[in-house]
Every structure is written in structure tokens, then in C-alpha cells.
Amino acid sequence: MTAPPDKRPPDVGVGPWAGEWPTDDRLDPELLREGDRRNVVDGYRYWLHDAIVADLDARRHEFHVAVENWGHDFNIGSVIRTANAFNAAAFHIVGKRRWNRRGAMVTDRYQHEHHHADAAALATWAHAEGLAVFGVDNLPGSVALETFDLPRACVLVFGQEGPGLSEPMRAHCEAVLHIEQFGSTRSINAGAAAAIAMHAWVRRHVFDQRP
Numbered sequence: 044m045t046a047p048p049d050k051r052p053p054d055v056g057v058g059p060w061a062g063e064w065p066t067d068d069r070l071d072p073e074l075l076r077e078g079d080r081r082n083v084v085d086g087y088r089y090w091l092h093d094a095i096v097a098d099l100d101a102r103r104h105e106f107h108v109a110v111e112n113w114g115h116d117f118n119i120g121s122v123i124r125t126a127n128a129f130n131a132a133a134f135h136i137v138g139k140r141r142w143n144r145r146g147a148m149v150t151d152r153y154q155h156e157h158h159h160a161d162a163a164a165l166a167t168w169a170h171a172e173g174l175a176v177f178g179v180d181n182l183p184g185s186v187a188l189e190t191f192d193l194p195r196a197c198v199l200v201f202g203q204e205g206p207g208l209s210e211p212m213r214a215h216c217e218a219v220l221h222i223e224q225f226g227s228t229r230s231i232n233a234g235a236a237a238a239i240a241m242h243a244w245v246r247r248h249v250f251d252q253r254p
């Protein structure tokens with residue numbers, strides 16, 4: 044009789060370090076010994092968590108990401124994961140302090156998390172930091188993200204499934220930007236919208252040569 048196939052997923056990451064250990068104080072002896080199965084890019088394999096955060100800190104972008112959290116929206120985690128991928132300056136949770144971390148896949152631990160009780164608190168903080176606040180939603184009066192010249196220093200605010208951006212948040216935004224749609228659905232998933240908006244910032248300020 045043949046053995047049943049092994050249905051376990053293959054291990055991700057790398058196993059214990061083979062051979063003589065490197066001398067680099069950014070490396071974690073425990074990871075070198077046990078292997079590194081974390082969700083990090085290959086260049087950070089075996090690095091201490093704090094060393095990774097310090098390295099990211101040295102090259103974070105100037106845009107911030109904020110999400111309204113009134114209903115424990117499961118999309119928030121996905122937004123926060125993308126904020127990590129594009130190395131946002133920080134992410135901001137507006138409303139309830141506890142948020143649904145599941146989709147973040149632990150990426151939040153490599154970022155700086157801020158909490159604001161409401162839209163006014165976020166706006167006050169952003170103003171003090173010299174950051175323009177832009178809502179991202181397809182609402183009456185919103186303007187097309189595709190042709191809008193996003194400033195380098197800004198906060199991109201996302202709403203949640205169902206209601207979208209709250210009225211108070213809209214009132215605090217310099218403008219609300221929409222992603223053009225061509226189909227029949229009212230909106231795209233908030234996580235997908237956040238990825239498009241962050242990438243618009245990256246295209247404008249990392250790849251575009253205009254000042």
C-alpha cells in the first residue's frame with residue numbers, strides 16, 4: 044500500500060544557517076539557529092526585528108495611511124499590509140482602537156501605528172505635522188486620482204465597507220479622490236482601492252522625475 048500524499052504546505056523561508064555564522068550585529072542568533080520563517084523579503088532573512096524596523100525607518104516614504112475603524116472592517120489588515128509593502132511613513136487607525144489584524148499578516152509590527160479617536164483628532168495631528176489630508180472614496184464631488192497631482196507629504200484616508208468615508212472625515216479632507224471605474228459595481232474592495240492609491244503616490248514620487 045502506498046503512503047498518502049503529504050498535504051502539508053512546504054515550509055516558507057529558510058532553515059538554520061549552514062556553516063560558519065556571519066558576524067553582523069543585525070542578525071538574530073535564535074533565527075540563525077532555528078531558521079527564519081517570517082514574512083520578510085529575502086534581504087532581511089535572519090535579521091533582528093528591531094534591526095529591520097530601523098532599516099525601514101531610514102527610508103520610509105512621506106505618505107501616511109489612515110483607515111476609519113468604526114465596524115472592525117476585515118479589509119483594514121489588507122490596507123496595513125500594503126502600507127508596509129510601499130513603506131508608508133506610518134499608519135493611523137481612526138475610531139475604535141482595536142482593529143482586525145488578521146489580513147495584516149504581522150506586517151503591522153514593522154510599522155508605526157497611531158490611533159486617533161475621530162476625524163478631527165487625525166486632522167489636528169496632520170495639520171501640526173504639515174501633512175495634507177486626502178480622502179480616497181468615490182463620492183459626489185470627488186476628483187479623479189488618476190489626474191490629481193498628489194503632494195509628497197500627505198495622509199491618504201480610506202473608509203470602510205458599507206458606509207465608506209464618514210461625513211466628519213470628508214469635512215476634514217482637502218479633497219476626496221476617486222479611482223475611475225468602468226463596470227457596474229458601486230465600488231471596489233477597500234484593500235484594493237488602498238493599494239491603487241498608494242501605488243499612485245509611488246509612481247508620482249518615486250518614479251516620476253517631475254519636482
Ligand SMILES: C[S@@+](CC[C@H](N)C(=O)[O-])C[C@H]1O[C@@H](n2cnc3c(N)ncnc32)[C@H](O)[C@@H]1O
Nearest residue numbers: 179180201202203207208221222230231233236
Ligand atoms: C465599499 S467602499 C465605500 C462605498 C462607496 N462610496 C459607495 O458609494 O458605495 C469602501 C472604501 O473603499 C474605498 N474605495 C472603494 N472603491 C473606490 C473607488 N472607486 N475610488 C476610491 N476609493 C474607493 C474607499 O476608501 C471607500 O471608503
